[in-house]
Amino acid sequence: MAETIATLPETVEAEVALALAAGLTKLSEYQWRTYTHPASAAGDPEVPNSVAWHRAQERNRFREVEAAVREPNLPDADGMMAVSYSVIEEAAHRIGRVAHLIGDARLVDALVAEVRTEQAAIEAAELGDLSGRARQAVELSRADISPVQVHAADALLYADPLASIGRFTDIDPAAAAVAAARWLYLSAQVAAEAAEVHPVHVVAEADNLEALRVETPTLVLERLCAGESPTAVVVDLIADALAAAEGRVRNPARIIEAAEAIERRLRGDELDEDGLTALTDEFRISCLDPARPAVDLLEDLLDAIRGCRLLYCEEYESGFEEAVRAEADDQRPPVL
Numbered sequence: 001m002a003e004t005i006a007t008l009p010e011t012v013e014a015e016v017a018l019a020l021a022a023g024l025t026k027l028s029e030y031q032w033r034t035y036t037h038p039a040s041a042a043g044d045p046e047v048p049n050s051v052a053w054h055r056a057q058e059r060n061r062f063r064e065v066e067a068a069v070r071e072p073n074l075p076d077a078d079g080m081m082a083v084s085y086s087v088i089e090e091a092a093h094r095i096g097r098v099a100h101l102i103g104d105a106r107l108v109d110a111l112v113a114e115v116r117t118e119q120a121a122i123e124a125a126e127l128g129d130l131s132g133r134a135r136q137a138v139e140l141s142r143a144d145i146s147p148v149q150v151h152a153a154d155a156l157l158y159a160d161p162l163a164s165i166g167r168f169t170d171i172d173p174a175a176a177a178v179a180a181a182r183w184l185y186l187s188a189q190v191a192a193e194a195a196e197v198h199p200v201h202v203v204a205e206a207d208n209l210e211a212l213r214v215e216t217p218t219l220v221l222e223r224l225c226a227g228e229s230p231t232a233v234v235v236d237l238i239a240d241a242l243a244a245a246e247g248r249v250r251n252p253a254r255i256i257e258a259a260e261a262i263e264r265r266l267r268g269d270e271l272d273e274d275g276l277t278a279l280t281d282e283f284r285i286s287c288l289d290p291a292r293p294a295v296d297l298l299e300d301l302l303d304a305i306r307g308c309r310l311l312y313c314e315e316y317e318s319g320f321e322e323a324v325r326a327e328a329d330d331q332r333p334p335v336l
Contacts, residue, residue, distance in 0.1 A: 006110035012102055020098045024111070027065070027091040028118055032140065034059040034088075035122050041143035041239060058088055062119050065092040066112050072096025130170060141294035142174045143239045145231050149175030150336055157183045161324045162306060165299055173294035174238055178336055180301035181220050181230035186327040187308035187320075188221055194315040200225055206307030209314070216287045216297065217304035230336055234297065241286040241293030249285055258283060 008017055037055060039045040045056035065088065072093040075081045084090040092115070099108050121133035128148030130137050153176040156163055161183055168176045188199040197205055203217045216237075223233045243250045289296040312320045328334065 005114045006107050008107065009102065009104055016098060016101060020095065020102075023091060023095040023098055024114065027088065027095060027115070030058075030088045030091055031062065031119065031122055032136075034062075035125055035137065036140050036142050037242065038126075038142070038144045041235065058086060061086045061088040062122075064089050065115055065119070068092035069096040069099065069111055069115060070108060072100060074100065125172075128172070128175075130172060135170070137172055138169060139295075140173075141238055141242065141292060142172065143235060143242055144174075145178055145235060146172055146175050147336075150178045150231070153179035154182065154334060154336065158325060158328060161187065161321050162309060163302070165295075165302055168298065173298050174234060177238075177294055177298045177301060178230045178234045180298055180305070181224065181234055182334060182336055183324070183328070184217060184220065184301050184304050184308070185224045185230070186324050186331070187305045189327055190320065190323045191308035191311040194312045202311055203304045203307050206304075206311045209310045210307065212303055212307045213300045216300045217307075219287060220301065237286075237288055237297060238293045241288040241290045241296075244286040245290035245293075255285065 008020075034055065039052040039056035039059065042052035042055055043050055045052040047053055064086075068084075068089055069092050072095075073082045073084075074097065084093060095111060095115075096108075099111055117133065121136070124131070124134040125137040126146075128146035130149070149172040153168065153171050156167060156171070157179055160167070185199070188202045191202045191206070192199040195202065195205060200218060200221045203212060203214050203221065206212055207214050220233055220237075224230065240250050249255060286293070309320045312323070
């Protein structure tokens, strides 16, 4: 929800006002990126010049923002000006330079107050508190998981194993996806026993009853059945998608393996030209939408849980939710 943080003097030109608004927007974007791309998701931040180290350094620039807004770097007598290597710190200096041009001390105080509020929201989101302004985090995808948020989502699914995505509007989608992955695994165990198939195959079987997104939930089930934790699987899939959004590939070996598999099928005459085209057209570096990976994953997992119910109901008229809860009760404490 938009709100007014300050009223500019009437003498301020529209171009200057827009530059100030753009500066605040860009600073917020850079700061929230430290939330979606935390150092903890990239390795050891103590290793100099590593990705994790650079992320940690950028996150530490929060403490420099207020000073940069109040006393920005300005051109000297020769027209030279210091520029920060930190995108967060430099964005704050740009805001400060526009404020300096306007020359209103009360405006600077208002800008500093706004920056503090935004930073407090990010810090709250990092701790799993998505109330107030921090609620905007539910629209983002984070390559790290808040245990507080995971347990909230897990409790929600215990109360309603068939909960729709609309029930998760106050929960971080990545954390909700971890809980949903666990409940998909539980649901697959129940449906597999009823349908006498392997748990990995339940979503594909349910797809014969109603169109479902099969690829991602099946991949999740394969990895969970192989012993990986829901958190490890979800974090890895989201990290792949976030990397793809930046034009990077986290796991080049997977691309090579997929190409080699296609080549083997070609040599074995398993594919004709049309089949090859269809296969390569469907191949994706990430199985999730890079623009919204956590929400995309959550949608697929919740849909797959409903698919498990469809398969279960082919054999039994009712009792799916109770059976899944019983499966969950046998898994205490929950494996997340």
